[in-house]
Structure formats: structure tokens, C-alpha cells
Amino acid sequence: MSVIKGRVHKYGDHVDTDVIIPARYLVTTDPKELAAHAMEDLDPEFAKRVQPGDVIVAGRNFGCGSSREHAPLALKAAGVSCIVAASFARIFYRNALNIGLPIVECPEAVEEIQPGDEAEIDIEGGCIRDLTLGKQWRFPPLTGIAKELLDAGGLVPLVRRKLGVE
């Protein structure tokens, strides 16, 4: 997995799935439609501002609330290449890995990284660099099933293998 590089969008604690993608948009499964409304009730400009490769940096308990997979899907489709948070809600964490959206837990980095900074994330090596601040932090790389999911790009390839498809 190559190093991720992108501009930072920063948020606080408990960013919940209702603000990531409000229920009024859950009548579609189209990633592009969902992306157009990502973060709408928290940051109405996000969908317009976000560029492919950008990174979200957030506080505690990111993705809390609903199990809606539309949440990580909307962010991934909007171009988010990685989410760095002080901690993740468990269903969101699992969903992100399942759809191939890399996530990192690193509270120390979250403390200091500023909105708009250029960030570089080496997921396999366990290192985040804030190129704007000139600082870096380490985090424990993913292991076990989490690593398998990340390497495979999601759960679908793993299940295909398990079912003996292709």
C-alpha cells in the first residue's frame, strides 16, 4: 500500500453518521449522489471543497451512531483517501476497512495537525507526517484481519476467495 498524501480537513469529537450522511439521502446507494452530500449538516462546504486524495483528521469517536455504510462510502466517493482520528466508533471502523477506506488511530497527531495542512500517511510503516508543520508521529500498523482487509482493499475480495470464486 503506497503512502497517502493529501490536504487536511479537520473536525472535533463525536462526528456522527447523521452529519456524515443525513438520513434524507439514504434513499440512494449511488456513491456519487452520496458524496455530493457528505458532511452536509456539519460542514456544508465540504462536498465542494474536498479534492481526491484529501485526508480527514478528527477527534474521538469518529463515525459514532448508525451502522450506515453510506457514511464511509460517501466520504470515500468524495475523494477522502484516509481518515485519521483520535479514536473510531467500532461499526464505522469496521465498515471503512470493509470498503477499502484506510483509517488510522493516532490521538497525538490529531492534537497538532491543523486544517489545510499537507499530510502524508504511511499506513504500512505506521507513520504520519504533517509536511506543513514539519512534524511526524508513529502509530501501531494494522495487524491480523484488519491488515488483511486493508491489503485486499476490502471484504469483498476476501469473501470471493473464501467462496472459491475466480
Add this chain to the structure above:
Amino acid sequence: MTITEKLLARAARRESVRPGDFVNCRIDLVLANDITAPIAIKEFRQMGATRVFDPERVALVADHYTPTKDIKAAQQVKIVRDFAKAQGIKHYYEACGGGIEHILLPEKGLVLPGDVVVGADSHTCTYGALGAFATGVGSTDAAAAMATGECWFRVPETLKFIYKGTLGRWLTGKDLILHTIGLIGVDGARYKAMEFAGPVVEALGMSDRFTMCNMAIEAGGKNGVIEPDEKTVEWVRPRAKREYTLLRSDADADYAQVYEIDCTGLEPVVAFPHLPENTRPLSEVGDVPIDQVIIGACTNGWLEDLRRAAEVLQGRRVAPYVRCIILPGSYDIFLRAAKEGLIETFLEAGCVVGPSTCGPCLGGHMGILAEGERAVATTNRNFVGRMGHPDSEVYLASPYVAAASAVAGRIAGPDEL
């Protein structure tokens, strides 16, 4: 081992497990709804699966946007309905004979003590009240479970909550769980099992137990669980069409933390916007005028909840300009409520009695809020924009407080009427 550890060990066919272990469990039931199943079905096909692992062990409930709220919602429900028919899935519910998934599945005996259940809905944790391991997952995990009949888990540590003392007149399971979330915070149980115990819990009826487990997710919990007892068996026996297993925590089980909660003197609890942990006892609410009341949802849509609301609404009228919307948890509950005269009470009080749907809880339909409006709801979440406009507010409470608030036109308890 704790009951959660035993449940996972059994389903993983292991002698024992410890927190931190990764296990692969045989799943007793996979659930999805009209919001989550369309993605799950897409992923199921992408996985190369053609038949679900066992059509008797998949439940698809169209409850969020039903009766279908618009064309797009109808298209989504159609996808789910067509899949259910093609796969021979018996447990497909929509409208008649159905209801809100987390009330319906226990009612129908589809989840039993000892089961390991995954649902593509965060409130799947509700079934822990039966002494089962039940947890919310995303659509892709649900698809994998439909395809393989298995799901992997990391065994969680357990937090034990022991409720002692005496419960006041208007106190319910909803107040206990709101109080608990207020105590530990919305991530206080993140990745952990929440085991609810103690004499106060043992004295609760099944619906209050379901209510407590329903909101384990609001503290970040992986699952909520209550050891099964005679009440559980009494509930389950007429409904079970297959064997079930009663498990209990060992006396020497290890808990990450044990909380002892003295319920004596506890007041009804209200969770202020915009987090379920933002709780206040009723006497500290102050003057909060409201526009809408929702009584129902998977948290408090049980018959007992409707009885409580009716007790307060009997002979009274909903305040002017306030909409009080009552949504029974299932059509079976709706019918029984009708036979008990509760529906008459609601209508005479000026309430709307609607279909058995999640509807307004997640800002779907059947009671959406405009800018600046406030609702008191027996639902489980009050994040920004949860029930409509981002500048609206949701206050979480029990059916007693919700009903009293509808009459008072502001947040109130039954004693204030």
C-alpha cells in the same frame, strides 16, 4: 467467562475465549432493513454469492421508510422484496404482519437466548436482553454473513452495571439507560460489552430490558446483554420454534470495570441535544417549550410503553400547536393496543397514531422537524439534524415524560400535570 465471552466461544466452537481474541462465529440470524439491505444485496452479488447460506436464518425488514415514503424509497424496498422472494427468505416483513425490526424479531421468536446475531442496523444490540450476543454491522458484513453464515469478531471486554435500590414511580428502563450513558459518555463503552445486572434489572419486564440493551450502542457498546432468567424463559417459550441455550456469567468472571448504580431517588432523565450523554434529571430541565412528541421507535415501541403513554394521556388533551405522534412497534402491538382501548385514548387526546415505522426517529418521514423546532422523543439519538432540519432539536425521554410533555406543551413529567 462473562456471558458475552461464553456466547462467542460457543458460536466459535471453542472451549473458552478471552477479551482480545479473534473468533469466527457461526451466525444464528442475519438481519438487514430497507436502508441497509440494498447495499448488502449489491455486495452479496459482488462476492460471487448466489444463494444465502440458509434462507431460514436471514431476516429482511422494511421498516425505516415504510409505508414507502417516496419513489426512491419504494425502489429500494422493491430491491429487498424481490431478493427475499428470489431467495425464498420466509422472514421478509413489510407492513401487515410486520413492524420495527428490533421489536418484531424478538416478538416472532426469531432471536433466542444463546444466539449470535448480526444485523445491518446499529440497534441490533437490543436482542442482548434475551441473553444473546447481538451486534450491529454494516451492509458488507451483513452480505458476508448472508453468503457464508459466519462473521468474525474481536472478543470484547465487558463492563458490568449493577443496578440496586428502589425505582421511583415514573422510572423506566429508558431512564436507567439514559442515566448510564450520561454517566460514562457516548464512548464510555466503546468496543466493550455492557452487561446489565442487579435486582432492579431483574425486576424489570422484558420490554424495559430490551430498551436498555437497545441503547448500548449509544455508549459505543459492541453489545448489551442481560442474563436470561425465568422472565426471559416465560417470554421466549411460547415464541420459540427451535432450541435455545441459557448462559450465565461465571461468578469469578473478569470485568474491565464494575459500576454500582443506586437507583433510589433517581428522577426521570432527559437527554438534551445533541448527544445522548447530555442528560439532566427532570427537575433540572427548566422551561423548554416543544413542538412535537414522538412515542414509539425500536427503543420504546412496546405495548408497555404505549400503556404508559396512555396512562398519562387518558382524559387529557395534547397542547395546542403540539403534534403528538404515536407509532406502535409492530402491528401485533398496534392491534393489542387497540383491543385495550389505548388507541382510543390516544385519538381522544388529539394524537396522531401512525404506522409501525422508524420514520421520524432518523429524519425519514412521519413527523419531520422544521428549523428551530423541538421534539421530545422516546427514540435513541439526538444528533444534529437527526429528526429533520439541522437547526432543530431532539430531547430523548421515556414514554411517561414524552406523554406528559405533549400535554404540557413543554418538557414535563406526569406529576406536573
